[in-house]
Amino acid sequence: MNMTRILHTGDTHIGFRQYGLEERREDFAKAFLEVVQLAIDERVDAVIHAGDLFEDRLPGAEDLQATLQGLFQLKNAQIKFLGIVGNHEQRRGVQWLDLFASLDLAVHLTLQPYDLRGIPIYGLDFSGRREIEPPRCEGGVLVCHQLLDEVEPDGELSLKKLYTCGAKTILLGDFHERKVWYEKGILVTYCGSTERWALDEQRKRSVNLIDLKNNRIDHRDLQKTREFFYINADEDPVQRLKTADVTDKVVVVYLKSARATVSELEELGRQRGALAVRVRDLRETDSEIEHQPDVQMDYGDLEQAISEALARRTLSPLAREMDQIIRDFRIPDSNIDSEVTSLLEGRR
Numbered sequence: 001m002n003m004t005r006i007l008h009t010g011d012t013h014i015g016f017r018q019y020g021l022e023e024r025r026e027d028f029a030k031a032f033l034e035v036v037q038l039a040i041d042e043r044v045d046a047v048i049h050a051g052d053l054f055e056d057r058l059p060g061a062e063d064l065q066a067t068l069q070g071l072f073q074l075k076n077a078q079i080k081f082l083g084i085v086g087n088h089e090q091r092r093g094v095q096w097l098d099l100f101a102s103l104d105l106a107v108h109l110t111l112q113p114y115d116l117r118g119i120p121i122y123g124l125d126f127s128g129r130r131e132i133e134p135p136r137c138e139g140g141v142l143v144c145h146q147l148l149d150e151v152e153p154d155g156e157l158s159l160k161k162l163y164t165c166g167a168k169t170i171l172l173g174d175f176h177e178r179k180v181w182y183e184k185g186i187l188v189t190y191c192g193s194t195e196r197w198a199l200d201e202q203r204k205r206s207v208n209l210i211d212l213k214n215n216r217i218d219h220r221d222l223q224k225t226r227e228f229f230y231i232n233a234d235e236d237p238v239q240r241l242k243t244a245d246v247t248d249k250v251v252v253v254y255l256k257s258a259r260a261t262v263s264e265l266e267e268l269g270r271q272r273g274a275l276a277v278r279v280r281d282l283r284e285t286d287s288e289i290e291h292q293p294d295v296q297m298d299y300g301d302l303e304q305a306i307s308e309a310l311a312r313r314t315l316s317p318l319a320r321e322m323d324q325i326i327r328d329f330r331i332p333d334s335n336i337d338s339e340v341t342s343l344l345e346g347r348r
């Protein structure tokens, strides 16, 4: 049997304390461990990670512990972990992936191809450039973490160009929904995130299973991710919250009518045992209720919105670090000046 089976995953975002909840932080690490177990059960030759293993460049000890646990499990099962660096975790200098590589737990893929049972695997860390020229990777696999023009009009990587770079298989991260393209025997795919990172990631989370010898692709849905319960705009959210089983679920309400306030829905969700209630307020687009006084944005959302927007900007790792210092609530305002100065002088 001549096969080289790999599990393609990415956008794990370990360390993301979504909605300010400890449970959600744990969920992201658990999803990684579920993927690891799946790789072991499927007896793949390697796990290929397409970036954003971590939510940011400073994962906590608990998150590193879970990550190392997964990496050791793979190593004990003789499954290689091959990865690249995504926009969320990118650091100046040594990357987390380099640290894992130095412990012989991972391989940081580069343009010097890694040989996986005779197949060259190329990797490209996230780049903030507006246009990316795919490298030549003859007859092999290219792994990168970028947005394709096919999924985002101003995406930095052209699908057409990818088809001509020489790679037979292109494994992508960054876009959080699973996508598959096939042209002239060339496979291009996003695996999607492993926990719902944004509210609109409604579909089941999954990973790709690919036989690199013949480009045959399959996927496995993750079974243990946090359940999300969606209430559509045309449904009565109060009625749904009162009658449905929302225990331990994240409830997402698409709110169009003014029948209930955001805080009323949150309170009702809490009473019904939901882990969290998140309201996607669609009312602001409606001119009649433009001045609705109870339309509110909570602070957590705002912080998250800024992080999401900045993560996509073409900022250097240095600029991103500066931004984090400025927005880090643990650093008092009076210390920002000295912290940024230290950063610029390379003392940080």
Ligand SMILES: [Mn+2]
Binding pocket: 011, 052, 086, 088, 174, 175
């Ligand atoms: Mn991501």
